Amino acid sequence: MEVTVYILRCADGSYYTGLTKQEVEARVWEHNNLPDEKSYTAKRRPVTLVFTETYDRITDAIERERQIKGWSRRKKEALIAMRYEDLPALSRRGHLVAKR
Template sequence: MKETDKQNQHQGNYTYIVKCSDETLYTGWTNNLKKRLEAHNSGKGAKYTKNRRPVELVYFEEYDTKQEAMKREYAIKQLSRQKKLALIRSHQSIF
């Protein structure tokens, strides 16, 4: 099996932030980041992002379990916009 095939089989759990077309931020979690971004941008993602397309991935974290990702999603959602922006800025070197 090729290395890229092995990487594609790995299903992590991700907490992510997208920037919407109206400059608002949306935080969510998924076990397939690429598919989730495609869903957001096709209007089949969250109700919040449906009318705020296109969205752009600006931040993500990977976790071993769904529970960890969901817990982190909740914690990020409790942050102010300014603290979310600071979190994004502190990790922009990953993009």
């Protein structure tokens, strides 16, 4: 079973990170169209898919989703832009060291 971790850019400029076992395009459609006023994305439509990673194991996808959700905006933007070399310096610990 494939599981996709994804990041959406919301209309207000914020990011939403999620995971899905269905086709990611179908999940994005749901974020943009389903009437769920309580969801984060419902109040920030339209949303745009800006990043995906696919995993074979759901446990790996859950771990990655949690990791990304804990990241700063700048670190998420580096990931979206595929600037992987910037990620270590943008970690909370690395960012504190760089400021000293």
